[in-house]
Amino acid sequence: MSDSVNAGLSAGTIATQAARMRAATRAVMAQFFVNGAAFAAWGVQIPDIKSRFGLSDFVLSFAMLVVAGGAIVAMGTIGRWATRVGSARALTISGVAYAVAVGLVPLMPGYAVLLGLLLVLGMAMAGFDVTMNVQAAAVEAQGGRPIMSTLHGMFSVGGMAGAGLGGLAALAALPPWVYPAGIALMALAAIAIGRPHLIDDAPGRRDATARENAPAQDDAASGKRRQASAALWVLGFFAFLGLICEGAMYDWASVYLRDVTHAAPQLASYGYAAFSTGMACGRFAADPLRRRIGDSRTLAASAWMGFAGITLAVCLPEPAWTLAGLLLMGLGVANLMPFFFLAGARLPGLRPAQGVAAIARWAYTGMLLGPAIIGGITHHANLRVALMIVAAIMGLIAAVGIRQVSRIGR
Structure with missing residues (x-):
């Protein structure tokens, strides 16, 4: 009798835990989606900002640099803050700030005030990005099944949905504040609804006990810090390289298709579309692959696919081959950051x-510098040579980086 009761209790506990993890997965998935939509909402507003304030390209690029700079600066404190208050609470606070900042952009009365808001936007964006990835890693660890790449795929879907809604708003000639306000409200609703289902990882009593016993653990802690520092440099370096490649593709794929392959103007924009489509497909396909062949093999296959794709585009600079290469590059690059974030959490x-x-922080720096590095090389040589260097970087990641990253946290 007791065995059957215990079995029933055990089954009930398992069912309750499974339901809780499904709810947590859906909640985190919603955060990734609205993050992508909000990021698109910021991007869609850039041309309006330029025309509203009469900005030159140089001054406009400074506004974008403020967003990136705010994100990079915030990375120095977000980890400590999120550890202290818990990633669920930090995600909620930073997500609300991010949504409100996106919604306020079209209401700024002057360029100087806008720059102040964009600094906050960049910091909130960084906080939301980091904490949702911490939540994703926790849900994957507790749920026992790969979901990280799928969640990043939802970010891509959110970006496409946000951009599509922006286009519809422009076609309908809505007032400029309506579209970003709608995206902000959608994000706030997702954050509010998802908050009760997020995993609470705030410090508890065990952390207090650990602090009381800290003197007896100093030597072990010191060794772990040295190990973490070495692993962080390795992982950060390859995250930096990976985002140089990704950032370069976002900014230069269409330019390469137009200027190097001499594609027709109406075809040139498909370079960005091919890369973005590859990114989305690669992320949704990765988690089933991880379940079948494991993390390391999936990541290695992705990296080599990215290398093959950009090499194809460089070696055969014709529109059809280049589009195929950009699609492959997107498939390959898609899963670098999801895996790197998982390794960072471990x-x-x-x-x-x-x-x-x-x-x-390493990744944002690579994303910021990547397009500029490619532009500098193009100025002194040409875009094809610049993308040859991107191919070499992808080859380095595939041949060396994947093995190093796969060892972290094992």
Whole structure:
């Protein structure tokens, strides 16, 4: 009798845990979706900002630099803050700030005030990005099944949906504040509804007990910090390289298709579309692959596919081959950051929020510098040579980086 009761209780507990993890997965998925939509809402507003304030390209690029700079600066404190208050609470606070900032952009009365808001936007964007990845890593770890790449795929879907809604708003000639306000309200609703289902990882009594016993653990802690520091440099370096490649593709794929392959003007924009389509498909396909062949093999296959894609585009600079290469490149690059964030959450001697924030800082820097590096090389040589260097970087990641990253946290 007791055995059957225990079995019933055990089955009930398992069912309750499974339901809780499904709810947590849906909640985090919603955060990724609205993050992508909000990011698109910011991007869609850039041309309006330029015309409203009469900005030159140089002054406009400074506004975009403020957003990126705010994100990079915030990375230094987000990990510690999220560790102290818990990633669920930090995600909620930063997500609300991000949504409100996006909604306020068209209401700014002057360029100087706009720059102040964009600084806040960049910081909130970084906080939301880091904490949702910490939550994603926690849900994957507790749920016992791969979901990280699928969640990043939802970010891509959110970006496409946000951009599509922006286009519809422009066609309908709505007032400029309506579209970003709608995206902001959607994000706030997703954050409010999802908050009760997020995993609470705030410090508890065990952390207080650990602090009381800290003197007896100093030597072990010191060793773990040294191990974490070495692993962080390795992981951060390859995250930096990976985002140089990704950022370069976003900004230069269409230019390459137009100027190097001499594609027709109406075809040139398909370069960005091919890369973005590859990114979305690669992310949704990765988690089933991880379940079948494991993380390391999936990541290695992705990296080599990216290398093959950009090499194809460089070696055969014709529109059809280049589009195929950009699609392959998107499929390959798609899963670098999801895996790097997972590895960051597993860094020995660091809390997940601190590890993810540190990797995100390297990644944001690569994303910021990548297009500029490619532009500089293009100025002194040409775009084809610049993308040859991107191919070499992808080859380095595939041949060396994947093995190093796969060892972290094992």
